[in-house]
Amino acid sequence: MSGFDKLNVEVTNLSRTGFQIDTVHRLALGSKAHLKIPNLAGLPAVVKWKKGDLYGFAFAAPLHDAVFESVVAAANGATNSLSK
Numbered sequence: 001m002s003g004f005d006k007l008n009v010e011v012t013n014l015s016r017t018g019f020q021i022d023t024v025h026r027l028a029l030g031s032k033a034h035l036k037i038p039n040l041a042g043l044p045a046v047v048k049w050k051k052g053d054l055y056g057f058a059f060a061a062p063l064h065d066a067v068f069e070s071v072v073a074a075a076n077g078a079t080n081s082l083s084k
Contacts, residue, residue, distance in 0.1 A: 018058040
């Protein structure tokens with residue numbers, strides 16, 4: 001799917017350097033996006049790999065420890081959005 005404005009996604013894996021989502025939407029490798037976690041600014045990332053409906057994103061810069069802990073706390077049980 002190219003030209004998307006916002007997708008609600010479930011983050012299935014998260015690290016300081018990136019994240020994984022499972023979605024039926026088609027995303028192009030190299031696509032830039034922002035992961036929006038409730039109460040936090042959008043985190044810029046790019047699609048690095050795809051396997052079936054799984055997509056791996058790399059953050060533009062590794063998350064600081066305090067930001068990572070906030071993201072984990074905010075993301076537990078929440079629906080997140082991915083925007084272009």
